[in-house]
Amino acid sequence: MTDTLLSNFREAYRNLTFLPLIEEEEINKFKVKYGTKVIEELQQLIEDSYQQNSKVILAGHRGCGKSTLLAELKRQLDATYFVTFFSISDLIEMSDVNHINILFAIAVNLMEEAEKQSIKIKNSTKENFYQWFAEHTQTNIDEYKAELETGFNFNGLFAWIKGVLKTNSTIRDEIKIKFERRISELVNNINQIATVISVNCDKPILVIIDDIDKIDIDLAKDIFQAHIKALFQPNFNIVMTIPIAALREVSLVATLQTETNDQIVQMPVSKLYQKGERNQPNAQPNPTVKAELIAILNKRIQRNLIEQEALEKIVIESGGVLRELIRITNECCRICLRLVRREPQNQDIKINLDILDEAINKLSLDFDSRIGVKDYEILKETYENFKPNDPKEQQFLDLLHGLYILEYRNHELWYDVHPIVVKVLQQKNII
Amino acid sequence: MVSSTNREQENENNYDDLLVSIEANDNQLNLLIAVCDNIQFRDEIIQRYEQELNLDIARYRIELPSEQPSLSSSINQLIQERPELKARKNAVITVTGTEKFRFLSQHGPNQQSPQEKLLGYFQWTREAFKHFPYSIVLWVTTSLQQQIEQKSPDFWSWRKGVFRFESHAKNVVDITNIKPHLDLFTSEVYRDISSLLPLEDLQELIAKIEQKENAKTPQLANLYSDLGGVYLSRSREGTSVDYQKEQNLAIDYFQKAIKLQEELNLEIELADSLNNLAELYQSQEKYQQAELLCRQALELTKKLLGEEHPDVAGSLNNLALLYKLQKKYQQAEDSYFQALELTKKLLGEEHPSVAASLNNLALLYKSQGKYQRAELLCFQALELREKLLGKEHPDVASSLNNLALLYKSQGKYQDAEFLCLQALKLRVKLLGEKHLDVAISFNNLAGLYLSQKKYKKTEFYFIKALELAQKTLGKNNSYRKVFLNNFKYFLQEVINSNRVSELSNHPLTQSLLKELKSS
Numbered sequence: 001m002t003d004t005l006l007s008n009f010r011e012a013y014r015n016l017t018f019l020p021l022i023e024e025e026e027i028n029k030f031k032v033k034y035g036t037k038v039i040e041e042l043q044q045l046i047e048d049s050y051q052q053n054s055k056v057i058l059a060g061h062r063g064c065g066k067s068t069l070l071a072e073l074k075r076q077l078d079a080t081y082f083v084t085f086f087s088i089s090d091l092i093e094m095s096d097v098n099h100i101n102i103l104f105a106i107a108v109n110l111m112e113e114a115e116k117q118s119i120k121i122k123n124s125t126k127e128n129f130y131q132w133f134a135e136h137t138q139t140n141i142d143e144y145k146a147e148l149e150t151g152f153n154f155n156g157l158f159a160w161i162k163g164v165l166k167t168n169s170t171i172r173d174e175i176k177i178k179f180e181r182r183i184s185e186l187v188n189n190i191n192q193i194a195t196v197i198s199v200n201c202d203k204p205i206l207v208i209i210d211d212i213d214k215i216d217i218d219l220a221k222d223i224f225q226a227h228i229k230a231l232f233q234p235n236f237n238i239v240m241t242i243p244i245a246a247l248r249e250v251s252l253v254a255t256l257q258t259e260t261n262d263q264i265v266q267m268p269v270s271k272l273y274q275k276g277e278r279n280q281p282n283a284q285p286n287p288t289v290k291a292e293l294i295a296i297l298n299k300r301i302q303r304n305l306i307e308q309e310a311l312e313k314i315v316i317e318s319g320g321v322l323r324e325l326i327r328i329t330n331e332c333c334r335i336c337l338r339l340v341r342r343e344p345q346n347q348d349i350k351i352n353l354d355i356l357d358e359a360i361n362k363l364s365l366d367f368d369s370r371i372g373v374k375d376y377e378i379l380k381e382t383y384e385n386f387k388p389n390d391p392k393e394q395q396f397l398d399l400l401h402g403l404y405i406l407e408y409r410n411h412e413l414w415y416d417v418h419p420i421v422v423k424v425l426q427q428k429n430i431i
Numbered sequence: 432m433v434s435s436t437n438r439e440q441e442n443e444n445n446y447d448d449l450l451v452s453i454e455a456n457d458n459q460l461n462l463l464i465a466v467c468d469n470i471q472f473r474d475e476i477i478q479r480y481e482q483e484l485n486l487d488i489a490r491y492r493i494e495l496p497s498e499q500p501s502l503s504s505s506i507n508q509l510i511q512e513r514p515e516l517k518a519r520k521n522a523v524i525t526v527t528g529t530e531k532f533r534f535l536s537q538h539g540p541n542q543q544s545p546q547e548k549l550l551g552y553f554q555w556t557r558e559a560f561k562h563f564p565y566s567i568v569l570w571v572t573t574s575l576q577q578q579i580e581q582k583s584p585d586f587w588s589w590r591k592g593v594f595r596f597e598s599h600a601k602n603v604v605d606i607t608n609i610k611p612h613l614d615l616f617t618s619e620v621y622r623d624i625s626s627l628l629p630l631e632d633l634q635e636l637i638a639k640i641e642q643k644e645n646a647k648t649p650q651l652a653n654l655y656s657d658l659g660g661v662y663l664s665r666s667r668e669g670t671s672v673d674y675q676k677e678q679n680l681a682i683d684y685f686q687k688a689i690k691l692q693e694e695l696n697l698e699i700e701l702a703d704s705l706n707n708l709a710e711l712y713q714s715q716e717k718y719q720q721a722e723l724l725c726r727q728a729l730e731l732t733k734k735l736l737g738e739e740h741p742d743v744a745g746s747l748n749n750l751a752l753l754y755k756l757q758k759k760y761q762q763a764e765d766s767y768f769q770a771l772e773l774t775k776k777l778l779g780e781e782h783p784s785v786a787a788s789l790n791n792l793a794l795l796y797k798s799q800g801k802y803q804r805a806e807l808l809c810f811q812a813l814e815l816r817e818k819l820l821g822k823e824h825p826d827v828a829s830s831l832n833n834l835a836l837l838y839k840s841q842g843k844y845q846d847a848e849f850l851c852l853q854a855l856k857l858r859v860k861l862l863g864e865k866h867l868d869v870a871i872s873f874n875n876l877a878g879l880y881l882s883q884k885k886y887k888k889t890e891f892y893f894i895k896a897l898e899l900a901q902k903t904l905g906k907n908n909s910y911r912k913v914f915l916n917n918f919k920y921f922l923q924e925v926i927n928s929n930r931v932s933e934l935s936n937h938p939l940t941q942s943l944l945k946e947l948k949s950s
Contacts, residue, residue: 010455018589214585337451370577373768
């Protein structure tokens with residue numbers, strides 16, 4: 001019996017990972033319908049684009065489910081679009097991301113996806129494309145050339161090119177130097193590749209780039225402020241993520257709004273409460289949102305391992321951020337595993353309010369360890385007024401970036417302090 | 432008071448949490464961050480879990496190379512060297528070596544420091560999750576953990592758990608550290624106590640006034656607190672004839688003073704008395720009572736002098752120390768920070784009081800085991816003092832001494848020894864050979880050699896400390912007791928490790944050995 005308890009908690013621990021749902025297996029196991037509105041909004045912006053060259057920006061908190069949602073967008077549009085979805089971080093060293101290698105990465109991924117989907121491309125065209133890639137990545141193409149009946153087979157070539165891009169900074173530099181002043185040439189080549197694919201599969205192109213929001217904020221500013229035009233020059237649909245803090249930069253927002261035709265989609269944190277509601281006695285969280293978040297957990301942990309009360313409280317403590325939801329539950333599982341280890345005879349171990357309390361205390365250490373006096377002030381202001389005194393202040397943006405402060409929106413934009421941080425503030429008598 | 436058993440329990444919980452987290456994993460990346468500032472303690476924990484883990488989990492260790500501190504390439508290298516890892520379902524890789532990376536660049540402020548380099552390499556991607564389906568236990572120090580959170584937020588957000596281990600400071604370290612606490616009393620915290628009247632005259636005067644009909648005057652209140660002050664300063668300096676008795680007398684007199692000052696509404700004086708009484712309670716380890724008084728004093732000071740006044744900073748420092756002694760570290764840190772900010776604002780960034788404040792904070796971090804942070808602040812304090820006071824100043828010696836103790840706690844014995852000797856040299860030069868601080872230096876040196884199990888040197892310096900204490904301060908002073916305790920502790924360790932033969936024939940050693948063996 002205890003073995004079952006042990007293995008059940010272990011399974012839950014393993015299920016509570018922070019990875020986005022991208023692989024088929026995980027999706028089948030864990031998928032829950034959420035963020036429907038955001039997907040619909042994105043879909044609509046793309047589908048409504050008259051020339052099928054929309055540029056859409058998705059902004060949202062770290063860990064709020066952007067990657068899973070983008071993967072879902074790809075699945076929904078796969079039938080009607082040629083979609084390539086990739087994480088910029090899997091291609092380029094994050095510290096070295098710039099507008100040129102983003103463009104180059106788009107080209108590489110378009111070709112790779114075309115290979116994967118076995119899209120027929122004329123041999124001569126194909127060879128020219130490959131030659132182009134090989135030249136810029138200093139690859140000896142002959143090694144990969146193996147003529148088959150159907151034409152050239154370049155198995156492994158793109159894996160190689162991706163490896164080169166990722167690890168070889170010299171080549172990245174050379175690509176950058178080469179194309180810096182010849183952006184239009186680069187874009188033109190990419191457009192050609194895209195057009196060839198589009199024509200051959202008879203679908204419009206959609207490129208989804210994930211994880212651009214994970215680059216350093218200053219780097220993001222540089223890319224999106226100075227080079228946005230180049231980045232948006234390709235004549236097909238592109239969806240990309242950007243750091244939520246970057247959207248608080250007024251001049252940057254203005255640029256983005258102009259360049260995307262105001263197509264910035266915000267992925268909000270699930271709003272459990274309306275603004276100001278949480279302070280009211282007997283405030284009840286929004287039942288739909290609550291059910292959505294509970295559904296996510298139900299997929300990952302057996303119901304008999306957790307008390308209903310605790311489950312509901314976890315949802316509230318997460319502040320609506322998916323990764324936090326998982327993290328809190330994971331910590332609870334760990335405590336239960338410890339108890340199982342210590343009391344192997346005890347059959348009644350379950351996540352209850354006490355265990356949740358211990359977990360929250362532990363997690364609060366992660367937040368507590370780095371907030372300074374000035375941060376407390378900002379947190380206090382935000383807690384009391386649902387906005388800071390100065391939303392452009394770097395320190396506030398850092399807190400936003402680090403999930404200390406969460407951004408919510410309906411018809412208006414408002415902020416709140418992460419529930420675990422609220423607890424820290426209360427312990428210190430700051431609020 | 433948070434007891435050490437409480438800390439042990441926390442450590443034990445964290446240990447079990449770490450263990451079950453490793454055991455629950457199956458063929459996934461399981462990124463576990465373990466935080467510990469004491470290398471020896473850390474190694475004990477690693478050894479323990481490697482022994483206790485399920486047998487089907489393979490154990491590996493990596494130490495990050497300092498030239499290229501890339502976690503992922505180190506793991507890749509391991510996989511290449513140990514091809515069986517590729518097929519393994521369950522493995523734990525323990526990663527150490529991060530503590531070697533200094534956070535200060537040695538090549539000027541604009542150069543990337545080794546630690547920044549390390550943080551840069553933490554830019555993991557989702558790919559890594561496929562390539563490393565293992566439990567990875569990354570051991571970091573507290574300060575590095577905070578850096579990771581700030582500088583590598585995505586890596587941090589992949590963490591599957593954080594396990595904090597608080598190192599158990601050895602008794603002997605705590606005791607040798609007593610000086611910095613006192614240092615704080617005299618320089619920053621309490622106003623100097625001075626009385627023109629000698630003790631006997633004060634007593635006489637008080638007796639006279641008390642006999643009067645309307646005895647309850649501000650004068651009497653002041654005399655009470657003056658007399659209390661004389662006893663207090665004797666206990667501070669270790670010159671009490673009878674330590675215990677005089678402490679109690681001091682308490683009595685301050686209580687009398689407070690009562691009268693309250694009655695007569697003498698608020699400024701009252702604040703002083705409250706502070707002094709707090710100090711006395713503190714030295715008797717009655718921390719709660721002391722804290723209460725201290726808070727009263729702070730409120731009063733604020734009310735009388737405004738929020739921004741050097742005395743407010745002083746009161747905050749007092750309070751912070753009390754929080755620290757009660758292990759309310761966060762509150763201590765907050766108060767010290769407030770004091771520091773206030774001091775900077777009132778006196779400027781470059782002021783000896785700022786150095787003292789930095790020093791206080793450093794000592795706080797030290798007692799929390801946050802050695803790297805402590806080191807940084809201690810170093811800043813030292814630099815500031817050297818700049819403001821010159822290289823030859825007792826405060827500089829204190830800073831050197833503190834820094835040495837910090838290095839010692841981290842096992843950097845050579846550096847510690849160098850600084851300790853430098854502090855000693857400076858103290859002898861500036862304060863003379865017969866000074867309490869010199870004796871403290873001897874004691875600290877002894878403690879340093881003790882940690883390295885260099886028993887001969889340990890014995891030599893403890894005896895020097897004791898002899899000096901006796902010569903200059905008389906038999907009953909509190910420092911002598913501390914030194915003696917330390918010495919006994921040391922001798923017990925020597926007995927336990929069967930190395931008594933290495934000790935000298937010094938009568939003090941021999942008589943104490945006899946005493947210890949018979950008990």
